[in-house]
């Protein structure tokens with residue numbers, strides 16, 4: 001069984017194109033300055049359609065995390081156990097990502113940086129603990 005991977009849409013294509021080049025992109029609303037990820041066609045705060053793309057500094061802090069011991073599908077059987085973290089980025093948006101070294105321990109509030117891992121031709125963001 002192959003691993004499920006994201007498929008870019010017209011709304012998400014700039015995000016996934018950025019991931020290919022190591023650029024973590026997020027949207028900011030021109031009306032209310034709300035920042036968001038994942039990409040949408042309108043602001044999730046005020047519903048305005050005037051959104052701009054910005055590049056993140058790729059640094060944030062762990063808000064929460066979980067360790068997955070049971071693979072959700074057979075495609076993840078060789079990945080368990082792995083960590084998934086909810087990261088609040090310095091720009092204010094929250095990103096849910098896998099943690100690069102799942103053998104390591106992470107803690108809530110820990111500083112992380114976001115990098116990328118290529119899986120079957122798709123570049124996926126992932127968090128890595130900062131020293």
Ligand SMILES: [Zn+2]
Pocket residue numbers: 029030031032033034043044045046047048
């Ligand atoms: Zn807005």
